[in-house]
Amino acid sequence: MGGLPASPVAPSEHDYALWEKRVDALLVLLTSGGRMTVDELRRNIEALGADAYDRMSYYERWIHSIAQTLIQRGTITIDEFGRKMADSEARAQRGEL
Amino acid sequence: MAHAHHDHHDHDHPHPTRPDQDDRLTYYQTMEIAVRELLVEKGILTADQIRRQVEDMDNRTPLRGAKVVARAWTDPAYKARLLAEGNPALEEIGLDRGPYRLVVVENTPAVHNVIVCTLCSCYPRWLLGLPPDWYKSRNYRSRVVREPRSVLREFGLDLRDDVTVRVHDSTADMRYLVLPARPAGTEGWSEEQLAALVTRDTMIGVAVPRPANP
């Protein structure tokens, strides 16, 4: 990324949402527990492609990459993800989350 | 004005958490829930560990970095040790040595240092807390390595021609902290008083400590 054409730096910051802090926590715990490396995180973020920066926020890229890494390592299957995510959405719609 | 904005954010208490909008989850919020719950169900992590890690990160503010700087300003022998080997010097004053090797770079009248991670967003989190959005932005990461003086000017820092600008790109396993220059007029100040002058942005290198009030 260094040296590519870009615009003025907007000194923006935001208060992190709880889900974002949890993503950060998951990464810290998984890496310190030897379940993945930051290098896999980075590699999977790079694999999202350059337009990921426009499509996804910072922690959206992280959680996607963490999920990919866990799939690659066989820790969680795609089927488990599909079912759990559908279940979570349903619970949210029922106001249970 | 860039300086005023940063002053507002250079306080020492953690930012409040923005509440999630529970009525409608985004795709990625759903993914976070799934990752977290599946890891807990599989016994890989516990809900308690996750909660404690969130709290731990909430409590990490730039105060820790400021404490290191204030000690270095008052104790020249400590400063020398800090510049030679960052991690043991942290332990010396009761801080975590941290998960990465720390390199502390000193601002002098001749040299101004600024930190970036062009490849991702590496940052000395255990000393400063979570990095600001701008540090992680494409604009900062592409431009500060190529035109640091322009970027610093956008932050309100105009450096003279006789000052060398040194950019540090955290590309691998080091993490960096800028040791800002001690402002004039602070002779005899306590470490606590000095630490209050040291903001997050001065330790990244996009600002310098404000002069002491006379």
Next chain:
Amino acid sequence: MSTAAISPRYCPGERVKVRAAYPPGHVRTPFYIRGHSGVVERLCGNYPNPEELAYARPGLPAQPLYRVRFLQRDVWPDYAGQPADSVDVEIYQHWLEPA
């Protein structure tokens, strides 16, 4: 395959050049510095190779990692700052050759 530690090849003060290679995969040598020459500022130590860690492999033997200082005016043809301005980059030994 030997996993004995790799001895550092370069010393602080020595001039080195970053190889201009462009492999696929996860690489921690920034594009902007490939092909450029600078001076070793310090040896940081030996670390497992991130190119391998990125694929959940051990990345051994650990590679010497250096901080190399480049003059900005050597890196950017239109650099508008001062002649002594520099950029310090961490680079793994296998990306370096003598300048």
